[in-house]
Amino acid sequence: MSRIGRLWNSLATPKRIPRFYSVILGILLLAGFIVPMALNDHQLYPRPEPQLQVSEKDPLAPYDRGGIPLKEPGIVRSQYPQFSEKAGMVTSYMSPIAIGVSNTTPYYGTSIYSSPGGLIDEILYYSRGFDTILESSILMMAFVVASWVALNFTMRRREEE
Amino acid sequence: MDITILGQQLLGYIPLGDIVLYLAPLNLFMFASTLAFTTIIAISKTETQVEADFGTLKDKEVKVDQKEFKIRRFLAIVCGLATAGAMITGDLFNFILFVCLIGIVNIGIVAAVKQVDVLDAAFQYGLVAMIAVLPLFGGAAMILASAGTISLLEIVNIPTTFMMLFGSLLLFIGVAGETGVAPFYATKAEMFRTPGSPFLLIIHLSSLLVIVRVIEILLIINKPF
Secondary structure (H helix, E strand, C coil): CHHHHHHHHHHCCHHHHHHHHHHHHHHHHHHHHHCCCCCCCCCCCCCCCHHHHHHCCCCCCCCCCCCECCCECCCCCCCCCCCCCCCCCCCCCCCHHHHHHHHHCCCHHHCCCHHHHCCCCHHHHHHCHHHHHHHHHHHHHHHHHHHHHHHHHHHCHHHHC | CCCEECCEECCEEEEECCEEEEECHHHHHHHHHHHHHHHHHHHCCCCCEEECCCCCCCCEEECCCHHHHHHHHHHHHHHHHHHHHHHHCCEHHHHHHHHHHHHHHHHHHHHCCCCHHHHHHHHHHHHHHHHHHHHHHHHHHHHHHHHCCCEHHHHCCCCCCHHHHHHHHHHHHHHHHHHCCHHHHHHHHHHCCCCCHHHHHHHHHHHHHHHHHHHHHHHHHHCCC
């Protein structure tokens, strides 16, 4: 009986909690190795196989989704097509600079230009846009807390004393 | 969309692209009570604690100064709104993002205090919250891979596989770390020992409601009945 009491007492020390938590998590993750994998291949956000586009010498590989901007939708499948009717309409839009760069190199899709230049990820900004808002607000709250602590606990500390 | 979730008829839904917030009676009740509590917190002032010395009359007031009050109120309101959002969201990934937001803001609410013990406990809680991000997102990714969707309204109709069970177990461990339930309560319990009562209560309320909600989500994913 006293052993259980000692165990509860040791759990009441905040310092031990991260270690205790990571041990439990580690055991669970090790148990995960024996879980049978059952992938559902009717995936929600499909893409053609990366090697397929690479071997076709497509400059946008592996991010080519096809389609013509504002005329023909690219391959963007969403969970509820009735709520995002215009999905895929601008996914193949490329800025003039992006078109110029993609004509000169076959590696455009994997270069740094592809993200701000042209290929618009509609899953991020349209069909799952609320997630993007939440992610950036998590980042903003972290900055609010960190900057408040930095301003009031480190920079202005000498004035108080 | 005519769907019943856990025996509740949906009163309506808010479509935001693929993320559909659904309004079932239980969720709507929790959403409304969170908003009401957040409003009460937003208009209330903090408590003042009195530290008494034994045998003397030197009582010391522990107050929260103006600047600390403002940042705490702001973070408490954000925490309340995030909890309210987590109550009605119908998307697993969205729910996890709300839980992460609650975790970050919880640390922020106590980050402004000057008691060293409380800051130590908040630091340890921050470590647990950061570790908990791994099982949270890992669990959601496993459920997405094995079910093919993360919308709860669709998962209701998909038969549970063993991998989904494991994913929801990971999800539960993640939420347990992030909210500080049973074996991991010590860090969060120490965080409360500071003046500033109504704002600190939102930490407590958010973890209680998130636990209720995650149990609902686990029932939806695993369908034990």
